[in-house]
Amino acid sequence: MAETGQAESEQDIERKIEETRQRFKSEYVGESQDKYDSRDVERLFKEDALVEGYLTWRQFVVEDTLKMIDESLQWRKEFTLNDLTESSIPRWMFESGAVFLHGYDKEGNKLFWFRVKLHIKDAKTILDKKRYVAFWLERYAKREPGMPLTVVFDMSESGLSNIDMDFVKYIINCFKVYYPKFLSKMIMYEMPWIMNAAWKIVKTWLGPEAISKLKFVTKSDIQTYVGPEHLPPHMGGTDQFKYSYPPLPDDDFQSPICENGPIVSEDESDIKDIESESKETLESSFNSEQSLKPKKVNFLEDSQKSEDLDRGEPGRLRGARKPTTTFKGTLLDISPSEELRFGAKESERKCLIILNNVTKNHVAFKVRTTAPEKYRVKPSNSSCEPGASVDIVVSLHGGFQASPQDRFLVMAAEMESSAGAGVSELALFWKEVSKAKVMEHRLRCHLLESPKSILSNLSESPSATSNEHQDLQSTLMRVLATNSRLEQKLDSCVWTQKVLVLMVSFLLALTTYSLWTS
Numbered sequence: 001m002a003e004t005g006q007a008e009s010e011q012d013i014e015r016k017i018e019e020t021r022q023r024f025k026s027e028y029v030g031e032s033q034d035k036y037d038s039r040d041v042e043r044l045f046k047e048d049a050l051v052e053g054y055l056t057w058r059q060f061v062v063e064d065t066l067k068m069i070d071e072s073l074q075w076r077k078e079f080t081l082n083d084l085t086e087s088s089i090p091r092w093m094f095e096s097g098a099v100f101l102h103g104y105d106k107e108g109n110k111l112f113w114f115r116v117k118l119h120i121k122d123a124k125t126i127l128d129k130k131r132y133v134a135f136w137l138e139r140y141a142k143r144e145p146g147m148p149l150t151v152v153f154d155m156s157e158s159g160l161s162n163i164d165m166d167f168v169k170y171i172i173n174c175f176k177v178y179y180p181k182f183l184s185k186m187i188m189y190e191m192p193w194i195m196n197a198a199w200k201i202v203k204t205w206l207g208p209e210a211i212s213k214l215k216f217v218t219k220s221d222i223q224t225y226v227g228p229e230h231l232p233p234h235m236g237g238t239d240q241f242k243y244s245y246p247p248l249p250d251d252d253f254q255s256p257i258c259e260n261g262p263i264v265s266e267d268e269s270d271i272k273d274i275e276s277e278s279k280e281t282l283e284s285s286f287n288s289e290q291s292l293k294p295k296k297v298n299f300l301e302d303s304q305k306s307e308d309l310d311r312g313e314p315g316r317l318r319g320a321r322k323p324t325t326t327f328k329g330t331l332l333d334i335s336p337s338e339e340l341r342f343g344a345k346e347s348e349r350k351c352l353i354i355l356n357n358v359t360k361n362h363v364a365f366k367v368r369t370t371a372p373e374k375y376r377v378k379p380s381n382s383s384c385e386p387g388a389s390v391d392i393v394v395s396l397h398g399g400f401q402a403s404p405q406d407r408f409l410v411m412a413a414e415m416e417s418s419a420g421a422g423v424s425e426l427a428l429f430w431k432e433v434s435k436a437k438v439m440e441h442r443l444r445c446h447l448l449e450s451p452k453s454i455l456s457n458l459s460e461s462p463s464a465t466s467n468e469h470q471d472l473q474s475t476l477m478r479v480l481a482t483n484s485r486l487e488q489k490l491d492s493c494v495w496t497q498k499v500l501v502l503m504v505s506f507l508l509a510l511t512t513y514s515l516w517t518s
Helices: 002-029 038-046 048-057 062-078 091-096 126-143 165-178 193-205 266-277 288-292 299-312 423-432 451-517
Strands: 099-104 110-115 149-154 183-189 214-217 332-335 339-342 350-357 363-369 375-378 381-384 389-396 407-414 439-447
Touching (some): 002 038, 002 048, 038 048, 048 062, 062 165, 091 126, 099 126, 110 126, 332 407, 339 350, 350 407, 363 389, 363 423, 381 389, 381 423
Parallel strands (some): 110 149, 149 183, 183 214, 339 439
Antiparallel strands (some): 099 110, 332 350, 350 389, 375 389
């Protein structure tokens, strides 16, 4: 029954995606061809996840979704989002360090920092500031599609002069309208009491779902959401990162561990990796024709293919988790599309990345990671022939465990037909290739929950409920006992009061009689 309900739900989503597209085309795009950037419209009609994001944020009400898409796409054209580059933003904004992306929260979401004390309200620069925020959001959306952000408003040492309500409303709209489903949570750090009135106004701009994402924290409890390794010292953390520009801050991607241990230098890693990898035959797991065809996920089929992979492929591929999704790139199709899935079991400590060359030339590639001490990547630096595919095995090293904060970067660049693919040629190629010609794609890590932890959670919940019930029962008994003692004391006081009233009445009567007889 559950499976049927889920299938019906998926069919309903697909139907609403199609309905949204058709109505948007007839009711909005038809009015004016110049209303939106054609590239945004094209994306809307190609990417199901984009339309689903708008639908989800509007509770799958198509009418509301269409209005949201209309507003979002008009904003994108107004701010020229598709052509917004680093050079189109005033340099002083980058140098100020008031807004930047750096680090991750405990759930693996990127941190989007707003250092409020560095913001001064100025009507002359407000448009540039809005474009600046849009630049960071668009940059992140392209690098890590589908992954939410955690916004941190660092309000330490700030005051009323730093609060620009128009700018704050714009930031909220970015997550409410322009980038739906992007907001994981909004952390307000050390908000001064004098700003309470301002934030009461801000809450009226937020929907119920967004309000639930607001987290007001201080130095004592911010580590509930962000680990100390990603917090600056003034927040009680150990991250010694200091913003500077240029260049723009980015994840520290490094060469992973190779078979002979950590790499000392980049050039040495290139040579050692290529020498060891050239000895192995890189067999194709898919032919180019199959990889270009869209596929539906079939878990039974994937399981069978995984078994075939274990039996038929070289020993280094045995036990690697086979990807089921694909990112379509300009040079390479990369599977999986977004994340490598690691678990606690031995069979879940190895993942497979499949690169498929979709060009007519050789493509050189590199794989880097933010945690080089944890992972072995083989091959991590090589080339792929036209129309061929390469299997890359990523395995956890030693006793290390994967983390949601870990990232992988796949870099690829097309080589000239006359270029060689030897050790020295590849090393020279990566030194000379223009950055503009390098395709980059990022993969994050997803932690699989083990069956044991699921069962332990299930087994713990009844006992926890039972313990809570016992605690409530004992508290109630104590309250009833205390109430009984108070009632006894009250009765005693009432009886004493009555006796005293009688005695006073008797004395008054006796005194009155004595005076009358005398």
